[in-house]
Amino acid sequence: MKIKLIDIAHGRSGDKGDAANVGIIAYDDAGYDIIKKHLTTERVKEHFKGICFGIIERYELPNLRALNFILNNTLGGGGTVSLKHDAQGKTLAAALLRMEIEV
Amino acid sequence: MKEKIKIASGQGFWGDLIEAPFWQVTEGAIDYLVMDYLAEVTMSILQKQKLKNPDLGYAKDLPVLIERILPICLAKKIKVITNGGGVNPYSCAKSIVETAKKNGISNFKVAVVSGDNILDDLDSIIEAGCNLNNMETGEPIIEHKEKLLSANVYFGAAPIVEALNSGADIVITGRTTDTGLTLAPMIYEFGWSMDDYDKMSAGTVAGHILECGAQSTGGNYLGNWKSVENFSRIGFPIAEAFPNGDVIITKHENLGGLVNIETVSEQLLYEIGNPAEYITPDCVADFSSIRLEELGNNRIRVFDVKGKIETPFYKVSCSYSSGYSSVGTLTYSWPEALSKARAADKILRERLSNLDLKFDEIRTEFVGYNSCHGPLSKEIDEDNINEIMLRIAVRSDDYKSVERFGREIAPLILTGPPSVTGFAGGRPRPSEVVAYWPALIPKELVTPKVEILGL
Numbered sequence: 001m002k003i004k005l006i007d008i009a010h011g012r013s014g015d016k017g018d019a020a021n022v023g024i025i026a027y028d029d030a031g032y033d034i035i036k037k038h039l040t041t042e043r044v045k046e047h048f049k050g051i052c053f054g055i056i057e058r059y060e061l062p063n064l065r066a067l068n069f070i071l072n073n074t075l076g077g078g079g080t081v082s083l084k085h086d087a088q089g090k091t092l093a094a095a096l097l098r099m100e101i102e103v
Numbered sequence: 104m105k106e107k108i109k110i111a112s113g114q115g116f117w118g119d120l121i122e123a124p125f126w127q128v129t130e131g132a133i134d135y136l137v138m139d140y141l142a143e144v145t146m147s148i149l150q151k152q153k154l155k156n157p158d159l160g161y162a163k164d165l166p167v168l169i170e171r172i173l174p175i176c177l178a179k180k181i182k183v184i185t186n187g188g189g190v191n192p193y194s195c196a197k198s199i200v201e202t203a204k205k206n207g208i209s210n211f212k213v214a215v216v217s218g219d220n221i222l223d224d225l226d227s228i229i230e231a232g233c234n235l236n237n238m239e240t241g242e243p244i245i246e247h248k249e250k251l252l253s254a255n256v257y258f259g260a261a262p263i264v265e266a267l268n269s270g271a272d273i274v275i276t277g278r279t280t281d282t283g284l285t286l287a288p289m290i291y292e293f294g295w296s297m298d299d300y301d302k303m304s305a306g307t308v309a310g311h312i313l314e315c316g317a318q319s320t321g322g323n324y325l326g327n328w329k330s331v332e333n334f335s336r337i338g339f340p341i342a343e344a345f346p347n348g349d350v351i352i353t354k355h356e357n358l359g360g361l362v363n364i365e366t367v368s369e370q371l372l373y374e375i376g377n378p379a380e381y382i383t384p385d386c387v388a389d390f391s392s393i394r395l396e397e398l399g400n401n402r403i404r405v406f407d408v409k410g411k412i413e414t415p416f417y418k419v420s421c422s423y424s425s426g427y428s429s430v431g432t433l434t435y436s437w438p439e440a441l442s443k444a445r446a447a448d449k450i451l452r453e454r455l456s457n458l459d460l461k462f463d464e465i466r467t468e469f470v471g472y473n474s475c476h477g478p479l480s481k482e483i484d485e486d487n488i489n490e491i492m493l494r495i496a497v498r499s500d501d502y503k504s505v506e507r508f509g510r511e512i513a514p515l516i517l518t519g520p521p522s523v524t525g526f527a528g529g530r531p532r533p534s535e536v537v538a539y540w541p542a543l544i545p546k547e548l549v550t551p552k553v554e555i556l557g558l
Contacts, residue, residue: 010326010365012318014374017239017541023372025365027326050478059378061391064368068378076466080144080537083428083466083496085474093325095476 002100009035011093016070018078019054020089022096025066032065038101039067047099048074051092069096104346105134108292110285110309111341114138115316117145117162117187123316123339124168128175131355133341134292136176137284139314140165140187146278147422147537149189150222150253160191161275166198169273173203177211177272184263184284188275190253192217196275196556214266216276218552221419221544222254228548235419235542244540247423252537254421256544259384259413260306261297262551263287269555278420280383282310285342293346297385304388304410305348307381312352312370312405313340319370320354320401321361326369333359350405351398362401384417384546386410416543425538426463426500431512432470434492434525441485443520444469444493450519451495454511460504468494492525498536505533 008031011024024039026032041056048056054072061068075089076082086092111133113124117140127136140162153160165187176183188195196213203209221228225248228235235244235254244251255278264287266274276284286306289295295302312319319340321331331337338358343351352367354360371390375381378390392409435443448467455465468474470492472483497508509531516523 010324010369012323012325012369012373016374016376017539021372021374021376023369023375025368025372027365047479051476057377059391061372061378063391063393064371064395066368066372068372068375070376076464077538079539081425081498081539083430083464083498085468085470085494090323091475095479097325098476098479 002102005099005101006097009097011097013089013091013093015075015079015088018073018075020071020074020092022069022071022092023066024069024093024096025064029065032062034101034103035067036060044069044096047096051095104294105292106346108135108288108344109133109341110135110137110288110313110344112137112313112316112339114140115314115318116140116142119316121164125172126336126355126358127339128172128179128181130358132179133181135288136181136183137313138185138187139281139284140185141189141278143420143422143539144537146190146255146420147252149191153190158194161189161195162187165195166202169199170202170206173208173211177208182267182272182288184274184287186276186279186284188215188277190220190255190277192275192277199273199275200556211272212270213273213275213556214269214271215554215556216258216262216266216274216279216551218550219256219258219277219279220254221256221549222251225254228544231548233544233548235421235544238541238543244421244542247540250423250425252422252424254419256417256419256549257384258417258551259283260287260290261385262553264290265553267291269553271555281314282307282383283385285310285313286385289344300386300410300412301408302348303386305350305408306344307383307386307388307410308390308393308405308408309342309344309350311381312367313342315370315373316340317360318373319352319362319367321366324361324366324369326365331359331361335359348406348408351402352405353402362403364395364397364403367395367403367405382414384413386413415546417546417549419542419544421540421542422537423540425536426498427502427505427533428496428498428536429505429509429531429533430494430496431509431531432492432494432525433512433515433523434490435520436490436522436524437488439485440488440491441469441472443522444491447493447515447519447523448495451511451515455508458507460507461501462497462499462504464498466496470494502533509533
């Protein structure tokens with residue numbers, strides 16, 4: 001069965017220099033099991049092809065049913081240098097929630 | 104010792120909702136109003152203002168706000184703590200005191216926290232063996248020294264606690280951490296030892312929840328955002344802090360917004376790196392230890408926060424001048440809006456390359472199609488696209504190239520694809536690019552200064 005990530009999780013993203021941080025939070029424990037299993041660094045790297053050009057770091061926060069991703073080399077030089085419309089990566093959490101997962 | 108104190112956030116950044124701090128002091132009882140004004144870019148803007156006029160360099164709307172709320176704060180015994188002093192906290196405090204005097208108010212104390220501005224001390228710092236290497240690239244700062252616009256150390260809660268101990272009603276600081284503004288009153292009121300790292304971390308976590316204003320009370324909430332009531336009068340967050348380190352995050356009852364586990368969790372994840380090591384000058388907080396409990400009625404209990412000893416460094420934020428940039432936009436309507444915008448982009452790029460110009464980067468985005476999610480954007484049938492805004496941005500060390508780019512946008516209206524509009528604002532002008540340089544400095548090389556301004 002295919003599920004949409006946006007149906008089981010929400011999140012928030014922002015900038016840390018040229019890196020973006022994308023926090024994804026599951027609405028319940030079952031959702032956390034799914035994102036923990038399926039949102040691997042490889043899968044997220046593949047998803048952000050053409051957007052993230054660096055290494056992806058992944059951290060688990062079971063206490064918040066959340067994962068935190070650091071997308072290095074993503075914001076076109078970061079905050080003030082970046083020419084991107086979304087120079088601070090504010091919409092990247094929504095971009096990750098576009099993902100569909102086979103469960 | 105008080106059994107509990109209420110710390111209210113009034114601003115999440117310089118430019119935030121102007122009415123928010125007024126609502127915080129009028130719509131319910133609070134003990135402290137904390138306001139974060141500073142981002143990395145802000146410091147360089149303020150430094151430039153100070154160069155033009157040595158009496159400026161702080162958030163100019165802060166004295167205006169204080170004038171409005173001071174009588175209320177004094178009557179209700181609300182203390183104000185803010186880093187809106189920027190690169191000139193002393194002049195900011197002086198302006199506040201003078202305005203109050205003019206209005207016949209003199210029964211209050213303003214404290215100034217400074218010493219964070221190290222722009223004039225770089226030589227002695229480098230001499231002492233600290234090269235202020237860029238935390239991301241490892242490069243020493245010396246090569247960029249001439250181009251530096253600002254250099255500030257992030258102080259923590261300690262100097263603010265000292266200011267409160269001196270009896271200050273208002274504390275105006277330079278660059279202090281956003282979290283320190285909230286942690287300081289807890290240390291001061293509850294007599295916490297600064298070696299109690301779990302307590303330091305509890306206050307730091309509360310500070311992180313408060314530091315972006317309404318982002319923890321329903322603003323920018325990516326969950327069920329439609330369930331947020333009364334956005335127009337959104338309540339900013341309030342931390343009810345207890346001596347054991349427990350904190351309840353809430354808002355004034357009669358204001359809008361939403362405080363639940365989801366809105367608070369989103370803010371906890373905002374702009375963090377490794378959650379187990381959230382580094383501040385006061386402690387290293389472990390965000391993976393935080394526990395949240397829904398209490399109902401827009402109240403979330405935050406507890407069990409763990410942390411460890413702080414690092415021997417302060418973070419330094421420097422900014423330096425790094426060329427120029429410019430952004431041009433034009434809007435194309437149906438039919439074939441996207442095709443027209445793409446054609447215009449191609450024409451513009453050809454014209455630019457026929458001129459002898461130098462650009463480090465030219466970036467094209469199509470607003471209404473892919474400017475947010477890039478390659479992840481869904482393909483759309485062009486007949487269903489009503490309009491597209493072409494957005495082209497350039498960056499270069501060469502001012503003349505960026506200036507000439509600005510002259511090439513308007514001609515596209517009469518010399519390119521049809522049904523184009525949206526050129527009312529005039530030629531896009533080059534703006535100076537200010538780049539950011541993060542570094543570390545051993546704590547013993549800088550000393551915060553706390554002074555009480557005489558009335």
